[in-house]
Amino acid sequence: MGLVGSLEDLSLLDILQIVNVSRRTGVLRLHRGEFGSAFIFFHEGAVREILGDFNEGAFLDYFLEQGLVDQSEADEAIEQAGSDRGRAVFHLLENGALNERLVEQARRQELARRLKSLVGQKQGEFAFYLADAPAEQEGEFPKPHMPLSLPVSPQVLLTEEPMTAEVKPTAPPPPLEEEAPAPPSQEPRPQSPDIEEPAPPRRNPSGRPLRRRPFRRP
Secondary structure, eight states, rough: EEEEEEETTTTTHHHHHHHTTTTTTTEEEEOOOOEEEEEEEEEEEEEEEEEOOOHEEEEHHHHHHHSEEEEEEEEHHHTTTOOGGGGGHHHHHHHSSSSSHHHHHHHHHHHHHHHHHHHHHOOOOOEEEETOOOGGGGGGGGSSSSSOOOOHHHHHHOOOOOOOOOOOOOOOOOOOOOOOOOOOOOOOOOOOOOOOOOOOOBBBBTSSSOOOOOOOOO
């Protein structure tokens, strides 16, 4: 047992940071009084499983709600699991109704939801058990149910966004037809008023222009 205390003195966020920075491998037990106990499994500071007072059957409901499995496939898996909805997902994997990559992503989202709910607890006791603890301590916490093959740091889980069902892309609307530009209007040009040309100068018989003589009074 490497770390023991009260959540009132050391918050769960601080505990997660300590375990993550020190890259510890083990199990963190949270005793929450009337809320029961919760267990966070770590591998080198990253979270690989969270167990406790959680409904494992709700994990199966996620695949039904998202339309990833049919009700008939789920009923068959539940029957194979002996009416244990928490283990029905394993049979869906064996039957080929689900693939490991999809289950891993969904489980990661489920662990993120559980960790966020635990962080909100401000009262209780905690104890961290190292992986090399004596064998008699193994009975104090359950075995992992569906651990992640790739553990995730607690900081990443706390910022994880919930998955949504994939939306099929819709066809883009047809492009609007561009209207041809209207031809320029050909307005009649305004006609300039007729301007009378000046009369040519008068000429004498020799062809020279006549000169006006100044008028002299007698």
